[in-house]
Amino acid sequence: MNMKKLLIILFSFLTSGILMSQDMKLDELLEKYLKTIGQDKFAKIQTIKITGKMVYPNGAEFSMTVIKKHPNLDRTEMEFQGTRIIAVFDGQTGWMINPVSGSLDPQDMSADMLNSNEKDNQKDPFSIWNNPFFDWKENGNKIELVGKEDLNGTPVYNLKMTFNESDVVNYYMDIAKFVILKMKEKSTIQGQIAEVETIFSDFRDVDGIMYPFRYEILYNSQSAVVITVDKIEFNLPVDDAIFKKPEVNKK
Numbered sequence: 001m002n003m004k005k006l007l008i009i010l011f012s013f014l015t016s017g018i019l020m021s022q023d024m025k026l027d028e029l030l031e032k033y034l035k036t037i038g039q040d041k042f043a044k045i046q047t048i049k050i051t052g053k054m055v056y057p058n059g060a061e062f063s064m065t066v067i068k069k070h071p072n073l074d075r076t077e078m079e080f081q082g083t084r085i086i087a088v089f090d091g092q093t094g095w096m097i098n099p100v101s102g103s104l105d106p107q108d109m110s111a112d113m114l115n116s117n118e119k120d121n122q123k124d125p126f127s128i129w130n131n132p133f134f135d136w137k138e139n140g141n142k143i144e145l146v147g148k149e150d151l152n153g154t155p156v157y158n159l160k161m162t163f164n165e166s167d168v169v170n171y172y173m174d175i176a177k178f179v180i181l182k183m184k185e186k187s188t189i190q191g192q193i194a195e196v197e198t199i200f201s202d203f204r205d206v207d208g209i210m211y212p213f214r215y216e217i218l219y220n221s222q223s224a225v226v227i228t229v230d231k232i233e234f235n236l237p238v239d240d241a242i243f244k245k246p247e248v249n250k251k
Helices: 003-036 111-123
Strands: 047-055 061-069 073-080 083-089 094-097 142-151 154-162 168-174 180-189 192-206 209-219 222-234
Touching: 003 142, 003 154, 083 111, 094 111, 142 168, 154 180, 192 222
Parallel strands: none
Antiparallel strands: 047 061, 047 222, 061 073, 073 083, 083 094, 142 154, 154 168, 168 180, 180 192, 192 209, 209 222
16 A cells, blocks of 8 residues: 555545544533533522623623523613613513613513513523423534634634524633633624623533623623622522513502
């Protein structure tokens, strides 16, 4: 056998081996990621309370409290200079109280807002109950290991997930620590298609669950808001009544 033919056979063997190792590596990566964020603890979590703040580029700072209750109850309160905004979602319906809109009465969320909220929950790589990496095949989603990249000096794996409605999100996983540092997708905002990136940092262990305490959201590479978490508490008593839409007193 001449040297040229030997090199061709060797190259073919190595290429096949690399492809096989990539197929195996995707499963390994997902397993390591879920282990790192504490998936085995998730089943014990029934409620979540997150307190922190949101800071916008113009300097406006909102205090923030998020309360979630299994399986799909979600209440977010934001306050700025004495004005409080409340948004509640139960997986199918939702309502808001937003004084900025000119009314103190609860208003039903639009179908677009409900759909957007539901999709955001399903794409959140740190979701306790609806993590996109749980049962992704059964949910009709696809994941592709695009390859290795550099993210501001940190080597990462680029994982491309295609959701069953054709939405595409790229997740960038730290090669050494197996946590997701960034997610990127295209989204329609006020009628315009924008590239939306979420940067995750300041990871901390909370009762065996790894959680980012800092999020930065960018629209078309421009910082839109920075969210910093002060405290995360699990399994506090939560009354279902706080998710119920208040009745409006009509005189």
